[in-house]
Amino acid sequence: MSDRTAEMLARLEVFVGEWDLEARFPGDDGPAGGGAAARSRFGWTLDRQFLEQRTEIDVAEAPDGLMIVGPDPESGGYVQHYFDSRGVARLYTMTFVGRVWTLTREAADFTPLQFRQRFIGTFSEDANTIEGAWETSRDGGSWQHDFALTYRRAG
Template identity: 45%
Template sequence: MTSTELPQDHVPGDLPDERPAALDRLNVLVGQWEGAATFEAGFLGPGSPEVIGRSRTTFEWLEGRFFLSQHFVNEHPAAPSGLAIIGMSEGAGTFAQHYYDSRGVVRVYQMALEGREWRLWREAPGFWQRYIGTISEDGTTITGAWEASADGRKWRHDFNLAYVKTR
């Protein structure tokens, strides 16, 4: 039995009337990607060399196509693996990414995907973050970088993060 077959007093009040068309913008992410996070020399401790951490990321729609899952596995032991669920945000035309990783970290990011620009950001006391990535014209690569800030005013480069679509 579907929700349209249920008596009206049994239909949840938070059930959307229809799927927002803005979700279709996320289709560019769907598939399997190989990632490379580049950490500058000294990032992992004094005297540490530049490190390139490899990863695999899969984006796929959950049934109903209201939410996009992102599953990522990192090869470098200092980088977490995890899961994120992306859906519409309460803001006009933006998305929310609910992030969970192997360290036990839980975060909520705001996200925008406009044209070829993919942005993620969060404002948390003492640890603000933002990512800006550029999607290639053919949709097979994303190049970008994460930045961090203690106060949301003075930003520092955190690390580069690029993806290449494999399927």
């Protein structure tokens, strides 16, 4: 493994652990699902070459997910491979600069591109909270807020 790849993987260590999730949709008064349990777990896999994320939520309409993140030394960013319980598979470009985590999908991949997607989240100074939001864009237009998403380190 190159020094650059090793450095990129080491930066992701801040994600490792269990996180409680709270989604807030426009017009909702509280967390999605009326307080349904939602959890995301990040951990290393395949000899620490990839970061694995598993997300589970107790709401029938919300899919469980499996995401695998790997470095893209050419761009200096990362690639997130996304799979969910609906059978959806997608690729997101990912950056992690300072405390800001971004995921962006702007091209067709395993599934057609019906709309662009972007997540921007910011780690708190103590790295125990990530405050973020998903946005969508249709027909190449401006980004529109979809829903807010907060990660809080469990335990």
